Every structure is written in structure tokens, then in C-alpha cells.
Amino acid sequence: MSSPAAPATGEPLIELDGTSKTYRSGEIEVAALRPTTLRIDSGEFVAIMGPSGSGKSTLMNVLGCLDVATAGTYRLAGADVGALSEVELAEIRNRRIGFVFQQFNLLASMPAWRNVELPLCYAGVARAERRERALAALDRVGLADRSDHRPGELSGGQQQRVAVARALVTEPALLLADEPTGNLDSTATADVLGLLTELHATGRTVVLITHEDDVAAAAGRVVRLHDGTVVSDEPNRPGAHRARKVLS
Amino acid sequence: MNWWETIRTGYDAVRAHRLRSALTMLGILIGIAAVMLTVGLGLGAQATIGAQINSLGSNLLVVTPGSATTNGVRGGQGSAATLTLADATALADPQVAPDVAGVAPTVQRPGPLAVAGTNWTTSVVGTTEDWSQVRARTVSNGRFLTAEDVSGKAAVVVLGSTTASELFGEENAVGRTVTVSGVPMTVVGILDPGGSSPLGDQDDQAVVPISVAAERIFGGAARTTVQTIFVQAQSTEALSAAHQEVSQLLLAMHRITDPTAPDFTITTQQSILDIANSITGALTAVLSGIAGISLLVGGIGVMNIMLVSVTERIREIGLRKALGATPTVIRRQFLVEAAVLGLAGGIAGVVVGIAGSAALSNALGQPIVVSPSATLLALAVSIGIGLLFGVYPASRAARLAPIDALRSE
Ligand SMILES: Nc1ncnc2c1ncn2[C@@H]1O[C@H](COP(=O)(O)OP(=O)(O)O)[C@@H](O)[C@H]1O
Ligand SMILES: [Mg+2]
Numbered sequence: 224m225s226s227p228a229a230p231a232t233g234e235p236l237i238e239l240d241g242t243s244k245t246y247r248s249g250e251i252e253v254a255a256l257r258p259t260t261l262r263i264d265s266g267e268f269v270a271i272m273g274p275s276g277s278g279k280s281t282l283m284n285v286l287g288c289l290d291v292a293t294a295g296t297y298r299l300a301g302a303d304v305g306a307l308s309e310v311e312l313a314e315i316r317n318r319r320i321g322f323v324f325q326q327f328n329l330l331a332s333m334p335a336w337r338n339v340e341l342p343l344c345y346a347g348v349a350r351a352e353r354r355e356r357a358l359a360a361l362d363r364v365g366l367a368d369r370s371d372h373r374p375g376e377l378s379g380g381q382q383q384r385v386a387v388a389r390a391l392v393t394e395p396a397l398l399l400a401d402e403p404t405g406n407l408d409s410t411a412t413a414d415v416l417g418l419l420t421e422l423h424a425t426g427r428t429v430v431l432i433t434h435e436d437d438v439a440a441a442a443g444r445v446v447r448l449h450d451g452t453v454v455s456d457e458p459n460r461p462g463a464h465r466a467r468k469v470l471s
Numbered sequence: 472m473n474w475w476e477t478i479r480t481g482y483d484a485v486r487a488h489r490l491r492s493a494l495t496m497l498g499i500l501i502g503i504a505a506v507m508l509t510v511g512l513g514l515g516a517q518a519t520i521g522a523q524i525n526s527l528g529s530n531l532l533v534v535t536p537g538s539a540t541t542n543g544v545r546g547g548q549g550s551a552a553t554l555t556l557a558d559a560t561a562l563a564d565p566q567v568a569p570d571v572a573g574v575a576p577t578v579q580r581p582g583p584l585a586v587a588g589t590n591w592t593t594s595v596v597g598t599t600e601d602w603s604q605v606r607a608r609t610v611s612n613g614r615f616l617t618a619e620d621v622s623g624k625a626a627v628v629v630l631g632s633t634t635a636s637e638l639f640g641e642e643n644a645v646g647r648t649v650t651v652s653g654v655p656m657t658v659v660g661i662l663d664p665g666g667s668s669p670l671g672d673q674d675d676q677a678v679v680p681i682s683v684a685a686e687r688i689f690g691g692a693a694r695t696t697v698q699t700i701f702v703q704a705q706s707t708e709a710l711s712a713a714h715q716e717v718s719q720l721l722l723a724m725h726r727i728t729d730p731t732a733p734d735f736t737i738t739t740q741q742s743i744l745d746i747a748n749s750i751t752g753a754l755t756a757v758l759s760g761i762a763g764i765s766l767l768v769g770g771i772g773v774m775n776i777m778l779v780s781v782t783e784r785i786r787e788i789g790l791r792k793a794l795g796a797t798p799t800v801i802r803r804q805f806l807v808e809a810a811v812l813g814l815a816g817g818i819a820g821v822v823v824g825i826a827g828s829a830a831l832s833n834a835l836g837q838p839i840v841v842s843p844s845a846t847l848l849a850l851a852v853s854i855g856i857g858l859l860f861g862v863y864p865a866s867r868a869a870r871l872a873p874i875d876a877l878r879s880e
Contacts, residue, residue: 290874317795328790345795
């Protein structure tokens with residue numbers, strides 16, 4: 224897994240400041256994410272690692288504006304996410320963030336291209352352009368010939384590539400992938416990682432959650448979580464990428 | 472996402488669960504079809520009764536003894552014997568009542584008819600020669616009563632078509648003799664069929680000169696008083712003038728000074744029609760109300776299925792939200808889906824309603840009126856029901872937090 228020269232610009236894209244997330248189920252409170260301070264710059268490729276239950280998904284949900292932090296602030300591209308309305312959050316998810324989930328999360332009733340065009344529907348893009356862009360995105364992940372197939376007719380690796388196409392179709396600045404290779408075999412894993420690496424090379428910020436070391440090797444920086452706390456944050460290959468340890 | 476795409480998405484979702492959607496639509500279908508049938512039956516009955524009332528004659532006023540209300544107390548209409556032959560004669564005077572075209576005083580009682588061993592009890596009507604014109608009845612065979620029959624107290628009778636066939640079967644009755652309450656009379660004519668009316672079966676009666684009925688058949692009070700005076704106005708426009716003239720003349724004849732307390736009642740076809748319409752209208756409303764309940768049940772079915780749909784597609788909702796769908800868009804999607812369900816059920820209901828109306832009206836021999844406006848209304852109602860019962864499930868979907876929706880299994 225080689226990582227091309229990452230064009231990290233030094234502009235902060237993600238700034239967490241004392242951000243935490245506590246779940247309450249009945250009487251019991253679970254601190255899924257303890258107060259965390261973390262900065263990810265535009266153009267970085269960061270892997271977030273940690274054992275199961277360490278808060279990786281919780282962190283990604285907060286980063287992806289899918290969930291609201293319990294305390295602390297989260298600034299995305301300078302904007303305080305906590306102050307945004309639900310509609311504004313929807314717009315941010317739509318325009319700035321692309322998601323890739325472990326479960327693919329494709330709609331089974333729709334052919335691949337219509338799954339890919341979905342974010343464009345919510346962005347108000349005209350029909351003809353949507354189809355064109357969806358097909359181009361599918362072409363980019365090497366599935367041009369599968370555009371009319373439904374998810375059920377595709378292999379897991381192909382489904383995840385459709386999901387990657389859906390994540391990149393809006394040209395978002397930030398790509399969030401939560402264990403995207405968790406359900407894939409090694410060939411499909413290589414395919415998906417290759418795509419993420421390529422996207423990173425074209426200037427996108429990629430945050431990749433995984434618990435596999437060889438997957439994390441694709442990233443330029445590795446943040447390790449344990450029990451909801453960042454326990455280490457270091458460049459993957461010292462000197463190759465700009466990285467910083469924000470943890471005080 | 473524009474409306475058209477939202478509708479398409481809704482349609483796709485409905486199609487994705489064919490059986491479930493079809494069963495949901497069945498509820499709406501039955502409701503819409505039931506409402507269409509009951510309303511159609513009501514309108515059909517109204518049309519039939521309207522036609523029957525119109526068949527009583529044209530521009531008809533019906534004068535009956537007694538007042539509808541006397542000094543605020545409801546008097547028995549028709550109970551008093553206040554109308555006389557003299558009243559009828561006066562009304563027929565073109566000088567006094569220029570807007571009156573014809574006057575037919577009648578006395579009417581059941582009476583036994585007999586022909587060589589065959590007995591038949593029917594309604595014996597004593598009247599004058601004007602009756603056929605005033606009541607818009609024609610004679611198919613022979614002739615109607617003449618002025619000479621009435622003044623000469625001729626023992627002649629005109630039979631309704633049913634009466635004639637009961638007594639004489641297929642044979643020609645004209646010229647034959649029939650005893651009416653023991654009085655032998657010669658049949659001079661047979662009435663054309665007139666169907667049934669609010670005044671009874673128009674085809675089962677024996678019409679005789681009023682003079683004969685009064686003196687030889689009924690006797691007693693029938694000698695001078697009459698039960699009903701049918702008055703025909705010159706035209707529809709002259710109807711209210713004729714009404715006025717009849718009223719004033721009778722008040723004068725009966726020496727009544729207070730015009731608000733007459734001892735007679737004048738009924739117009741319109742007023743009969745109004746009463747009939749209010750009865751059929753009330754009946755239709757009750758029946759449609761019952762049918763409407765099935766529509767309500769159908770609507771609850773839509774709500775039920777939409778709630779299931781929201782629960783089942785919670786991950787889809789979460790995904791759509793993650794991809795940028797706002798609560799408004801999600802709400803609209805589920806609302807449209809519910810409306811598509813409702814509309815599809817409504818269209819099917821209208822089709823079944825129209826087919827059912829045709830079949831039922833054949834079976835009952837009763838017209839069922841399916842009006843285009845009622846059909847459009849039914850469709851609008853079915854969409855409305857979809858929307859109404861979709862609101863709650865749709866806002867539930869819209870309110871879901873994206874992450875809760877995404878994480879659920
Ligand atoms: N909705 C929730 N309610 C309660 N606890 C939760 C919820 N989601 C996650 N948690 C808890 O928070 C912790 C972190 O979960 P998560 O972020 O999913 O871990 P990871 O993705 O690293 O496996 C776990 O202990 C988990 O049980
Ligand atoms: Mg996880």
C-alpha cells in the first residue's frame with residue numbers, strides 16, 4: 224500500500240476542542256468519547272484505530288455531523304457545527320462530506336447508478352446532469368458496466384465501490400470511511416483502499432476507521448483510540464507526511 | 472428533489488411491496504366504492520322519485536282539506552271535509568282564476584270490482600273529464616270520461632292497465648261491464664301505464680264520473696265534499712299566480728278572513744319534491760356515513776402500513792439523511808408515498824364503483840347515478856385520506872436522528 228505525496232495544505236479542516244459524547248441508556252451513562260482535542264488538516268489521510276468499543280464510530284459520527292457532541296466544540300472548515308440547524312447540517316453532509324460505511328448501506332431496490340445519484344438529488348442537481356455524474360463516478364471506481372445492476376447482483380467489493388462512488392459523486396472535501404473494508408476479502412480491500420488513496424491524491428481529506436494495521440498503513444497519520452480517549456497520534460511514516468500530535 | 476421525483480420515489484416504494492400495498496389499497500378501494508354506490512343509489516332514487524312526481528302532471532297544484540297548521544297546532548291534513556264540488560266549479564271559472572288551466576276534483580276510496588266471478592279490490596276514483604289532462608294521463612284503448620258522462624251521471628268506468636288485466640286478462644275490456652261496489656258500469660277506456668307515484672299505484676284504479684261516485688257508489692258525505700282538487704296552472708310561470716288565485720278564492724268561498732289560518736292546504740309538485748329529496752337526502756347521508764366509516768378504516772390501514780414502512784426502512788431514512796436529505800424532504804417523501812397509496816386505492820375504488828353501479832342497477836332495476844364530479848371528489852378524498860393518515864408516520868420519519876436511524880438494525 225503506497226501513499227502518494229499527500230498535498231496537506233495546513234489549513235485546519237477538522238478542529239475538535241474538548242469534544243465528548245456520552246450516551247445515556249436508562250440510569251447508566253456511557254462515555255463513548257471522552258473530551259478530545261484533535262485537528263485534521265485539509266488534504267490529510269488519517270487512519271483512526273482502536274479496539275472494538277473504543278469510540279471510533281462515535282468519533283466518526285460526530286465528525287460526519289450525524290451525531291451531536293455532548294460537550295466541547297467541533298469546527299468543520301471553520302464553522303461551529305454545534306450552532307448549526309438541522310437543515311444546515313443536512314446541507315453540510317450533502318456537500319462537504321462523503322460517507323462510506325462498513326455495511327455499504329445501498330438501497331436494494333435501486334440500480335447502482337441511482338444509488339450513486341442520491342446525494343445529487345438532495346443537492347438539487349438536474350436529472351440529466353445527475354445521471355451523467357453518477358455514471359462518471361461509477362466509471363471512476365471501475366463499475367461503468369454495472370451501473371444498472373442492483374446491489375443484490377453485485378459482490379461485496381463491488382457494492383463497497385458503488386458506495387465509494389456515491390461518496391465521491393458530490394466532490395466532497397471530506398471523506399469519512401467507517402471500517403469500509405471490514406466486510407471485504409483482501410482483493411476487495413485492496414481495491415477500496417486504492418480508491419481512497421487515489422481520492423486522497425486528488426486533494427481530498429480522508430478519515431479512515433479501521434482496526435487492521437495493513438489497512439491503516441495506507442494513511443499518512445494514525446490516531447489510536449482507547450476507551451474513548453486518543454492514546455496516540457503519530458505520522459505513519461515519520462517524515463513522509465505532515466502530522467501533529469495535538470493531544471496535550 | 473423536486474415533486475416529480477418525490478412522486479416517483481413514492482411510487483417505487485409502493486411497488487416494492489406489492490402485496491402489502493395492494494391490501495392497504497383494498498381498504499381505500501372498498502371505502503371509495505361503497506361511498507360511490509350509496510351516493511349513486513341516493514341520487515338515482517332522487518331522480519326516480521323526481522320523475523314520478525313530475526309524472527303526476529305538469530304545473531300541478533294539489534288542494535287538500537284541512538290546514539297543515541291551525542293556530543300553531545298541527546291539524547290533521549285531509550281530515551276535515553271542507554272542500555266541496557262548488558269550490559272546484561268556482562276554481563274552473565276562467566274569470567276568477569285566469570291562470571288555472573284545468574280543475575279535477577276527486578273522491579277516492581277502495582272499492583270491490585267484479586266481473587263474472589272475478590273480484591278485484593282497487594282504488595275507485597270519482598272525478599271529472601279534466602282529470603286526464605291535469606294528471607297528464609292518456610288512454611290507450613277507448614276513451615276517457617267526457618263532460619256528458621259527468622253531467623249525465625253515465626255508468627261508465629275507465630280502468631287502469633293493471634286493473635283491466637286483473638279483471639279481464641288478455642281480453643279487450645272496452646265495452647264490457649264491470650260492477651263497481653255493486654253498481655254495473657260499462658268500461659269505456661283503459662289508461663296508459665303511469666307507473667307508481669307518491670300518490671299510489673297509478674295503474675291500479677277505476678276512474679268513474681264524480682257524480683256517479685258521489686251518488687251511487689260512495690254516498691254519504693261524498694255527495695258534496697271532495698277529497699282532493701287537482702289544479703293545473705296555465706304554465707310554469709303562471710304557477711305562483713294560480714296558487715294565489717286558488718288560495719284567495721277558497722278563502723273567500725270558505726269565508727275565512729285570516730289568510731294565515733286556511734282550512735285547506737295547497738301543495739305544489741316542488742314542495743312534494745322537496746320533501747322527497749329531504750328524505751332521500753337524509754337516507755343517503757346516513758348510508759354514506761356508514762360507507763364513510765369504511766373509508767376511515769381504510770385510512771387507518773394506510774397509517775398502519777406507513778408506520779410499518781417507516782419502522783422497516785429506518786436505515787434507509789438514516790442513509791438518506793446522511794446523504795443530505797432534510798427533515799422536510801423525508802416528510803414529503805413519506806407523505807407522497809401515503810398519497811400515492813391513497814390515490815391508487817381511490818382509482819381502483821372508482822373503477823369498482825362504476826362497474827358495481829352498472830351491475831347493481833341492473834340487478835335492482837334501480838338507476839344508480841355516478842356523476843363525474845362525485846368521481847373526482849372521490850379521488851380527491853382518497854388522496855386526502857392518504858395525506859391525512861400519512862402525516863403522523865411521515866413526521867415520525869422526519870424527526871428521526873440520522874445516527875439513530877442508521878445504527879438501528
Ligand atoms: N447509541 C448508543 N447508546 C449507548 N451506548 C453506545 C451507543 N453507541 C455506542 N455506544 C457505546 O459507546 C462505546 C463506543 O462505541 P463505538 O463508537 O461504536 O465503538 P467502535 O466503533 O470503536 O467499536 C461503546 O462502549 C458502545 O457500547
Ligand atoms: Mg464501529
